[in-house]
Amino acid sequence: MDFSYSTAELDFREEVRDWINKNIPGDFGSPAWPRPEDPKKYMEVTFGWMKKLYESRWTGIDWPKEYGGRSASPIEQFIFMEEMADHITPSPFHTIGVGMAGPTIMAHGTEAQKQRYLPKILSGEEIWCQGFSEPNAGSDLAALKTTCRDGGDFYVVNGQKIWTSVAHLAQFCILVTRADSTGSKHAGMNYLIVDMRTPGVEVRPLVQITGDPEFNEVFFSDVKVPKENLLGGEGNGWMVAITTLMHERMNIAALLYGRIKRTLHDVVELTKQIKRHGRYLCEDPVIRHKLAYYAANVETQRLNNLRMRAHASGGTDPGPIGSVFKLIWCKSNMDLLEMAVDILGPYAELMPGSDGHHTLADEWMRHWLRSRANSIEGGTTEILKNITGERVLGLPR
Ligand SMILES: Cc1cc2nc3c(=O)[nH]c(=O)nc-3n(C[C@H](O)[C@H](O)[C@H](O)COP(=O)(O)OP(=O)(O)OC[C@H]3O[C@@H](n4cnc5c(N)ncnc54)[C@H](O)[C@@H]3O)c2cc1C
Incomplete structure (x- = not known):
């Protein structure tokens, strides 16, 4: 299988990069793009970001043009997420609308339902x-x-x-x-x-x-x-629900890959900032070995995404690839975040306001705690192992 991008896909990537360079001032949370402490202001910034994406036609890019999308292919959708992953941006609130409700309405809705709901899902006016x-x-x-x-x-x-x-x-x-x-x-x-x-x-x-x-x-x-x-x-209802879940699996894979790609980058940076016994952690052979392992692991997640999307573009069922992807992603995301918390050691536990507290450590702790949900949300690890065992390895039920 050829995993390289076509000329058209490379042009598309240039367009995405160009837009990002002009519109993302820096990481959300950095001095260039501060993250408001006040929850109301935080909401305003997030809705503002959603509006900007929408007005630039970067929301629901896989939606057909007639409904306001770009009719982007599954590979283009992935390229977009991959490029966005290099930047921390506010998490939009309309992911379920755009990634799941909208496509389900397009597949099963009446004309009146499509006219009523799709425009406001895309614009983020209705969550x-x-x-x-x-x-x-x-x-x-x-x-x-x-x-x-x-x-x-x-x-x-x-x-x-x-x-x-x-x-x-x-x-x-x-x-x-x-x-x-x-x-x-x-x-x-x-x-x-x-x-x-x-x-x-x-x-x-x-x-x-x-x-x-x-x-x-x-x-x-x-x-x-x-x-x-x-x-x-x-x-x-069951048939309609399956449509929603199929879209969830496809969309979530690009989103999760984007997140772990960024997390890996940030953990590597962390090892360049923290010293133990007089040398930076990135020089420690044990840490280097672990990072190399995660880098290879994240690359398999990129390839699994492309494999799944190549099937979808060709009109064939991607089968259990999405389940295998989520299984691998979950384990490596949880382990990688645990590694970051281990690296920070006692600093990771300091609450805001305490001596030596660092907002960076605060964020890592939050991400690590949030990762506990990874083996439950979007299909539990045990269920995904069952699917992999039965549908990939051919084991008995
Ligand atoms: C952060 C987060 C966000 C979520 N958001 C939504 C949402 O917006 N909307 C929504 O509808 N749901 C949402 N969910 C729910 C999620 O889809 C369910 O938690 C998930 O499907 C598991 O269901 P359950 O919690 O009832 O666990 P159960 O299905 O009761 O499972 C309990 C345990 O038993 C194991 N188990 C169950 N069946 C088997 C089996 N056959 N073989 C082996 N082990 C098995 C499971 O792996 C698990 O460890 C969210 C979950 C999380 C964590």
Whole structure:
């Protein structure tokens, strides 16, 4: 397989680099682009960044041109993420809308749904969340119990979702519900678009180990959802949900690769700044060995991304490559961040305001704590190992 970029792809990369050089003043959080402490100001900066990307047509570049995208190929989408990864930028809040809800609406929505929702997803004016997981339905999503009863012109939804990222900011939710429990567990589901401002929707933020309330519990009590908000037809919720998850896997792979590429770069820089026994850590053979291992590992993640995207561009199913990618990414991301915290030693534990506290160490600690979620989010490590065992290695179920 040839992993080099075509002339057109190299031209595309130049266009991306040119835009980045003109529009990114420096890393977000550096003196050139300070990160506001005040949460309200932080939101403003993030929304401002989302607007800038949108106005320059760098949001949803894989969306068809008719819906405001660039009709970029999966490889171009990857190139964009790879180039952006060289810079720290605010994390947009509309990742679920652009990467999952939008493509699902394009695949299964009516013309009216496309016209209503797609433009504001792309512009970031409306934020979306994903209401799939429940307290007793995560890996086994089809076990979900949130009910959807026919109420005439509308559905009545009752139940609870959990781990719902950005629900506290979202105007809309893609919600998978159970309309009929008499058949097989994959049948009888309805996939709904729910306005989060509807009476009966209650969002309760959950504060994580990092101190950030990134995700939420969402409760639905007799929530009336207009029938025109059904996506993909009665009882077809499972099929529609699979579309969402396929887009999640593809988009997440580019995003995660971008992040680990940057993390590796930053850990290398850290080893150039910290001395032990009179020499910089980057000169220590044990540290060098570890860094070389991670560099090779990150490169396999780049190649797995390209492999998956080559299949998608050629119209063939990438199969389990995305699962293998996530499995390798998760382990190396968690280990790499642990290495950074080890390097910092006791400094990593100093809280803001204490003697010797350094904001750099603070950030590393936050990233390391956040990485605990890596083996759970977007498919747990055990489930991915099962998929790899069965579908790649041909082991029995
Ligand atoms: C940061 C973060 C953000 C998230 N955001 C969202 C979101 O926005 N929307 C949303 O819907 N969900 C979201 N999730 C939920 C996520 O998709 C689920 O946590 C995940 O699918 C696992 O489900 P669960 O937590 O119910 O664990 P369970 O499925 O109950 O699993 C518990 C443990 O059992 C293991 N296990 C389960 N089944 C098997 C099996 N067959 N074989 C071997 N081991 C097994 C699992 O690996 C795990 O270790 C998020 C999760 C995290 C961590």
